[in-house]
Amino acid sequence: MSDAFCKSSAEKYRYINRFSAEYPEKLQEIKNPPAGIYVKGRLPDPTKPSVAIVGSRICSQYGRLAAEEFGSVLAKNGVQIISGLARGIDVIGQNAACDSGGSSFGVLGCGINVIYPKQNAEVYKKVEESGGLISEVAPDAPPIGAQFASRNRIISALCDVLLVIEAKERSGSQITVQRALEQGKDVFALPGRIHDVCSAGCNRLIAQGAGIATEPEAILSLFGIYKDTGNSTSDSNKYGREKLEKIEKRVYENIDFYPVSLDEIVSKTRMSIQEVINVLFHLQMKGYVSEVAKNRYVKTKL
Amino acid sequence: MYYRVSSAALNGLEAAIVNVEADVSDGMPMMELIGYLGSEVKEARERVRTAMKNSGFSLPPRRITVNISPAGIRKQGTAFDLSIAIALLGCLGCIADNAAQEMLIIGELGLDGKICPVQGVLPRVLKGMEMGYRLCLVPIENLKEASMAGNIKCIGISSLSQVYRYLNNEEILEPVASVPLKACKSSQAYPDFSDVKGQKGMKRCLEISAAGGHNLLMIGTPGAGKTMAAKRLPGIMPPLKEDEILELTKIYSVAGSLPPEGVVVNRPFLAPHHTCTPQAMSGGGVNPKPGLVSLAHKGVLFLDELPEFRSETLETLRLPMEEKIINISRCGMNYTYPANFLLVAAMNPCKCGYYPDTSRCRCNENDVKKYTGRISGPLLDRMDMMISAEEIGFEELNSEERSESSERILQRVLQAKERMNYRFIGNAVKTNAEMGNNEIIKYCILGRKEKLLMKEAFTKLRLSSRSYHKILKVSRTIADIAGYEEIKEEHLIEALAYRRSEFF
Numbered sequence: 001m002s003d004a005f006c007k008s009s010a011e012k013y014r015y016i017n018r019f020s021a022e023y024p025e026k027l028q029e030i031k032n033p034p035a036g037i038y039v040k041g042r043l044p045d046p047t048k049p050s051v052a053i054v055g056s057r058i059c060s061q062y063g064r065l066a067a068e069e070f071g072s073v074l075a076k077n078g079v080q081i082i083s084g085l086a087r088g089i090d091v092i093g094q095n096a097a098c099d100s101g102g103s104s105f106g107v108l109g110c111g112i113n114v115i116y117p118k119q120n121a122e123v124y125k126k127v128e129e130s131g132g133l134i135s136e137v138a139p140d141a142p143p144i145g146a147q148f149a150s151r152n153r154i155i156s157a158l159c160d161v162l163l164v165i166e167a168k169e170r171s172g173s174q175i176t177v178q179r180a181l182e183q184g185k186d187v188f189a190l191p192g193r194i195h196d197v198c199s200a201g202c203n204r205l206i207a208q209g210a211g212i213a214t215e216p217e218a219i220l221s222l223f224g225i226y227k228d229t230g231n232s233t234s235d236s237n238k239y240g241r242e243k244l245e246k247i248e249k250r251v252y253e254n255i256d257f258y259p260v261s262l263d264e265i266v267s268k269t270r271m272s273i274q275e276v277i278n279v280l281f282h283l284q285m286k287g288y289v290s291e292v293a294k295n296r297y298v299k300t301k302l
Numbered sequence: 303m304y305y306r307v308s309s310a311a312l313n314g315l316e317a318a319i320v321n322v323e324a325d326v327s328d329g330m331p332m333m334e335l336i337g338y339l340g341s342e343v344k345e346a347r348e349r350v351r352t353a354m355k356n357s358g359f360s361l362p363p364r365r366i367t368v369n370i371s372p373a374g375i376r377k378q379g380t381a382f383d384l385s386i387a388i389a390l391l392g393c394l395g396c397i398a399d400n401a402a403q404e405m406l407i408i409g410e411l412g413l414d415g416k417i418c419p420v421q422g423v424l425p426r427v428l429k430g431m432e433m434g435y436r437l438c439l440v441p442i443e444n445l446k447e448a449s450m451a452g453n454i455k456c457i458g459i460s461s462l463s464q465v466y467r468y469l470n471n472e473e474i475l476e477p478v479a480s481v482p483l484k485a486c487k488s489s490q491a492y493p494d495f496s497d498v499k500g501q502k503g504m505k506r507c508l509e510i511s512a513a514g515g516h517n518l519l520m521i522g523t524p525g526a527g528k529t530m531a532a533k534r535l536p537g538i539m540p541p542l543k544e545d546e547i548l549e550l551t552k553i554y555s556v557a558g559s560l561p562p563e564g565v566v567v568n569r570p571f572l573a574p575h576h577t578c579t580p581q582a583m584s585g586g587g588v589n590p591k592p593g594l595v596s597l598a599h600k601g602v603l604f605l606d607e608l609p610e611f612r613s614e615t616l617e618t619l620r621l622p623m624e625e626k627i628i629n630i631s632r633c634g635m636n637y638t639y640p641a642n643f644l645l646v647a648a649m650n651p652c653k654c655g656y657y658p659d660t661s662r663c664r665c666n667e668n669d670v671k672k673y674t675g676r677i678s679g680p681l682l683d684r685m686d687m688m689i690s691a692e693e694i695g696f697e698e699l700n701s702e703e704r705s706e707s708s709e710r711i712l713q714r715v716l717q718a719k720e721r722m723n724y725r726f727i728g729n730a731v732k733t734n735a736e737m738g739n740n741e742i743i744k745y746c747i748l749g750r751k752e753k754l755l756m757k758e759a760f761t762k763l764r765l766s767s768r769s770y771h772k773i774l775k776v777s778r779t780i781a782d783i784a785g786y787e788e789i790k791e792e793h794l795i796e797a798l799a800y801r802r803s804e805f806f
Binding site: 060196264274277291 | 500658660758763792
């Protein structure tokens with residue numbers, strides 16, 4: 001299926017060189033702008049605010065949910081979401097933005113006709129329709145490591161604010177942060193728990209003076225956008241647990257954004273395994289909990 | 303001078319009565335053995351000649367011919383030595399003409415005339431009993447095993463000269479009374495479940511497995527205690543019935559791996575290393591011996607580190623798991639061995655063993671997929687239940703609280719088994735796991751509430767029709783353990799938690 005998609009849209013890309021009027025001004029300003037870019041769909045609108053949501057490929061449920069929330073709330077409020085369409089945080093944030101009707105732009109590390117990783121074919125399509133795909137390498141170039149590092153400068157150049165959701169101490173996101181700081185952009189990071197390797201990079205950024213992304217409003221207010229509280233998704237989630245029964249709460253309290261095993265819940269709640277399984281099933285059916293690996297459960301709501 | 307005695311040849315698990323004929327006549331001094339013999343049988347010539355000399359009988363320098371008939375079936379093994387020697391004694395006139403009639407003679411000779419134990423005594427004695435023989439002479443070491451046959455007298459012998467004296471009525475040897483199978487006790491007790499701390503999910507799954515015969519896959523971090531728990535599984539399975547003991551002892555006798563007490567009383571637990579070859583698994587050799595699948599008959603075959611097994615080895619399991627027997631064809635012969643085992647497998651969730659714990663796991667998503675992808679789909683399809691286990695915490699490790707003992711779990715299993723036995727009277731199906739579509743329709747009836755629940759689960763958890771049926775079968779067992787005739791919501795929910803999930 002992904003092959004078919006590649007072919008059908010193969011003719012649609014445009015090449016915009018550095019001296020073209022269409023070439024984004026934001027790219028012109030950086031130290032080493034690309035000589036030209038290949039584009040499918042459109043380029044980010046310079047008059048609208050844009051935020052880059054980046055993070056690691058292997059992410060926790062906490063990162064997943066945060067990327068979804070920030071992606072969708074920001075996009076709903078007219079912010080363009082830019083990212084690298086990589087596995088993990090990138091694609092989650094962009095998918096959420098597309099799903100909530102906003103526009104998103106993917107800056108690729110491979111050729112514009114190449115879908116990498118293949119599983120993301122569907123999101124590629126959504127991003128192309130809502131916004132556009134951008135790449136500086138030849139249209140059929142395979143995904144090579146070094147290209148991914150250098151495309152990060154384009155991501156940071158195109159955005160106004162860089163938001164790091166989850167990053168380890170050493171990761172690709174740190175390169176993007178470096179570039180963003182050189183280019184004078186604001187950097188926000190999602191705070192995580194200490195000792196959590198997935199959040200170590202973010203916590204360090206905060207220590208170094210990055211903005212603390214406690215809620216999407218923190219970023220929206222930078223752009224002078226004040227969200228009306230009526231249609232927020234997060235609010236309804238936050239108070240949803242009031243609807244749970246007592247026994248369900250007892251189990252739910254022991255579930256986190258990090259996978260918790262069945263045995264752990266049993267020993268913490270001091271309930272019988274049959275009871276716990278029963279409650280977990282109902283929580284799953286109600287959409288509060290999901291099973292991310294065999295008998296490992298996480299919260300699905302922030 | 304002609305003399306004839308009876309012995310038995312083995313073909314797989316079945317024995318056939320053979321006649322050992324000897325003739326001494328004029329001609330060039332020689333001794334020839336004929337009758338489609340394997341090389342071990344041909345070597346008997348030297349063993350018999352020397353053993354006879356050292357027991358005080360010298361063979362005359364004449365033409366000696368020994369034939370084992372019917373000459374059309376292949377004879378293998380060393381169990382014919384003694385019968386050849388006695389046939390020769392008869393030819394030489396050392397024993398009376400009818401002294402060795404109506405008896406089955408089994409045994410290997412040492413050069414000094416001692417009688418050594420042989421493999422596969424029980425199937426031969428059983429065949430002798432079936433064919434109406436009144437007496438069996440067996441090596442003294444094999445006597446216990448032989449006496450299990452029941453309605454046939456067995457005499458244990460230790461040397462050729464002792465047999466000579468017995469046949470000439472110079473020494474009286476009493477046949478042993480056969481030991482009732484019920485009274486057979488094993489020298490080894492099963493390890494107990496009370497030693498396993500925590501791991502409630504895993505223990506519960508093993509209990510359901512033991513009751514309903516459902517194959518189980520355990521996934522967990524290294525050191526979670528998967529092997530420890532699996533080893534205790536035979537202890538919560540119902541004790542072996544008499545016919546099962548007999549069948550197992552036959553298999554172990556043919557394989558030459560009987561325990562010291564001569565009878566298999568414990569349910570087997572086999573945990574082969576992952577370097578095991580397909581031949582070792584299925585049974586192999588020119589004259590195929592039972593493989594691991596047959597040695598695990600009526601017991602547990604435990605495969606630790608499942609993805610490390612060679613795929614050809616695992617593929618050999620597919621047919622036995624379906625048909626409960628294994629057919630091996632070698633050298634123009636077909637051998638059939640029973641292979642009705644419970645498969646319990648264990649594996650790590652990924653190469654490093656800690657997925658999905660992101661703080662410890664070093665694998666990326668692709669690594670995890672590659673690791674779990676090593677197991678073939680058809681084999682995974684045969685796993686009825688799946689449970690994850692992880693290391694237990696310090697508090698649990700040090701808690702004084704004793705876990706439930708095997709004895710108590712066994713009580714519940716037996717109760718469930720009783721329900722199953724009643725349900726499947728007159729049916730070829732004996733356990734819930736073996737139920738086919740017809741039985742599922744008949745015995746896994748869901749109420750209105752239960753149907754609604756399964757409908758919701760089916761769409762929300764994206765079940766396949768195959769996994770749906772497995773869940774019904776497992777829930778049937780859970781209901782049996784709880785003592786319910788109808789499957790309730792909580793039984794279905796519990797079965798759903800142990801289903802094979804989409805992560806595999």
